Amino acid sequence: MFRDGDEITVQSRAGKDLGRYFPELLDALRTEVAPRCVLDGEIVVPRQVDGRTRLDWDALSARIHPADSRIALLARETPAHFIGFDALADADTALLDRPLTDRRQALGALVTGGQWCHITRSTDDPELAARWLTTFEGAGLDGVIAKRRGGHYLPGKREMVKIKHARDADVVAIGYRVHKSGEGVGSILLGLYDDGALQMVGGAASFSTAARAQLMAELEPLRLAQDLVRDGEPSRWNSAADKRWIPIRPDRVAEVGYDQMEGAGPGRRFRHAVRFRRWRPDRDPRSCTFDQLDVPARYDLSDVLEDR
The missing domain is CATH 2.40.50.140 (Nucleic acid-binding proteins)
Known part of the structure; x- marks a missing residue:
């Protein structure tokens, strides 16, 4: 997610511009993230199931629709949220070479709202992370990410390990x-x-x-x-x-x-x-x-x- 004032670009991993599919999210990013920043994160669509909220990957996939009228309807019916994972830039300061601990601290300051834009929990306790792997699946998550505390952000490279269920x-x-x-x-x-x-x-x-x-x-x-x-x-x-x-x-x-x-x-x-x-x-x-x-x-x- 790239923000420079009112100009916001949301891209997929492959570089596809997703902004037109999520107009309500662009509005939320203008009010809930810092005016100038670059963030790594994910677009999600939650839904209520038996009184609890979980991720709905089908509803997210349905949001990629070519018709403008359908995009507007889905923006109202299944509004999207942004979940930040990492901070890559704060105004004119690049954070790629900073350790993860610094980037996470910056992320907390750059995501200023909490209704539509969020950040993930993090821990350095492996036992707690193992519990998260089990319990968070019930909310629709497919695993946890492990990163080195002192590691840099390396675009195009996997400086992380994703732990999934087997x-x-x-x-x-x-x-x-x-x-x-x-x-x-x-x-x-x-x-x-x-x-x-x-x-x-x-x-x-x-x-x-x-x-x-x-x-x-x-x-x-x-x-x-x-x-x-x-x-x-x-x-x-x-x-x-x-x-x-x-x-x-x-x-x-x-x-x-x-x-x-x-x-x-x-x-x-x-x-x-x-x-x-x-x-x-x-x-x-x-x-x-x-x-x-x-x-x-x-x-x-x-x-x-x-x-x-």
Whole structure:
């Protein structure tokens, strides 16, 4: 987030200007952060669930919409917040070469409001951080970040470690996408049974060239029909991505590694791409249900953010 007086630019990691999608956040930044600064942080959309506030990643994704009328409507219905992680500049003073402890102190001074703009909690107690990893998941967070107290901010480099949950699940292979090269399997679409109905929950990708060819040899014979290809939902973050996929008979069970589920009810799914581990020929596909998955205890997002 770059602010120079009334001029504010909010960029994604890839450098995409996100300001037009979040007009209400630009207004909030003008009143709740210092007049001239550069901050590293994240845009989030909270929602109420059973009396507690948690992050809603679906609502956030829906905010990336091309129509101006839709942008204005969503700005009212699902207003966004900014959560600051780090301070990169304070007026004319660059903070990149300052230690983390100094940058965090500056961050607390540069984020002056608390209704729409917040900063994360921080600690140097590893036991407390471990508790946060467990409890904060109930508010929609997917992990904690570890940084060196004396470390500098290095643009384009990962001067940090993100600690996430590590879990396993047995899921049903329901289809695949051809790799962008046109050869082999690029990703496997995965599902779980819910009251007898098979629900798509995500996908596994990032296979080697040899693995892509092997997976094609294993999955292509399971195609439901040679000419059947289904369209997937377009990505708001990567409009060029080809989401078409080929459905297969749900005969195979895969063991995968995942970190977190997102959503509720039949719409639950893996928040991130999962890691394919192995096939489970000993497992009945219909035994792969949502019941095997961890359900974190509810936690309120307001307890995650530092009091302002």
